[in-house]
Amino acid sequence: MAPRVTNCCVCIPLSNGVVIITLLWLAYGLYVTIVSGLNISSTAVGTANLANMILYLFISIGATFGLYVLSFARTYKLLRIYSKIAYFILAVDIVSNLATVIIFIMSREAIIDLCTAASMDFFSYYSNAEIISECTSKYNSALAGVIALAVISNILSVYFAIVISSYVQRKKEKEDAAAVTANSANVANTVNVPTIVTAGVPIRDATGYVTAVAVAVDQNPYGQAKEVDQHPFGQTKEDMP
Numbered sequence: 001m002a003p004r005v006t007n008c009c010v011c012i013p014l015s016n017g018v019v020i021i022t023l024l025w026l027a028y029g030l031y032v033t034i035v036s037g038l039n040i041s042s043t044a045v046g047t048a049n050l051a052n053m054i055l056y057l058f059i060s061i062g063a064t065f066g067l068y069v070l071s072f073a074r075t076y077k078l079l080r081i082y083s084k085i086a087y088f089i090l091a092v093d094i095v096s097n098l099a100t101v102i103i104f105i106m107s108r109e110a111i112i113d114l115c116t117a118a119s120m121d122f123f124s125y126y127s128n129a130e131i132i133s134e135c136t137s138k139y140n141s142a143l144a145g146v147i148a149l150a151v152i153s154n155i156l157s158v159y160f161a162i163v164i165s166s167y168v169q170r171k172k173e174k175e176d177a178a179a180v181t182a183n184s185a186n187v188a189n190t191v192n193v194p195t196i197v198t199a200g201v202p203i204r205d206a207t208g209y210v211t212a213v214a215v216a217v218d219q220n221p222y223g224q225a226k227e228v229d230q231h232p233f234g235q236t237k238e239d240m241p
Contacts, residue, residue, distance in 0.1 A: 029060035097150035
């Protein structure tokens with residue numbers, strides 16, 4: 001069972017939290033898409049920027065869908081789809097951050113060389129060894145920062161996906177509870193409906209047909225006294241007209 005939370009960031013209600021998360025994903029996705037698109041021409045990381053642009057364009061589209069669902073159609077069915085999109089965004093973010101770290105590590109020599117060449121123009125009074133040492137130190141600091149940002153980004157993405165999943169599960173539980181309540185109300189209304197009985201018409205219920213039963217008196221089906229003077233209605237000859 002996936003982990004669940006009751007609030008976003010401890011104090012923010014889930015319903016508000018998922019909207020904030022969606023807006024952050026949308027803004028970040030658009031930002032990375034635009035920046036990566038502008039840097040595609042870079043020969044060093046052109047391919048990586050193209051891949052980043054495509055992936056974060058999908059993130060922007062997914063976040064836009066989520067924003068639509070949260071604004072106009074908060075049904076469990078659509079929210080469940082958005083929950084799956086959230087896990088896709090999580091996967092993209094993890095892969096992208098990991099790729100960034102790997103590319104930064106693989107580009108170590110190129111980055112240090114660029115730093116050294118640029119520094120020699122501005123700091124000609126330093127020796128080459130001093131400049132290379134300074135650039136190497138700066139590279140190591142930058143690598144530590146890239147790794148730290150990647151870890152923080154991944155942790156936030158995991159937490160955001162859990163928040164959205166928790167909200168979707170709570171929505172499902174509310175819809176299920178509402179359905180049970182509605183069914184119970186329908187059953188109660190059916191039980192309390194008065195039964196209209198037409199005289200002479202048998203009543204059928206769960207036990208079968210129920211009809212009025214009377215004990216015949218002296219074998220007379222009408223429940224009257226003995227026959228008098230052989231008359232079936234118990235009258236005497238004097239009573240006859």
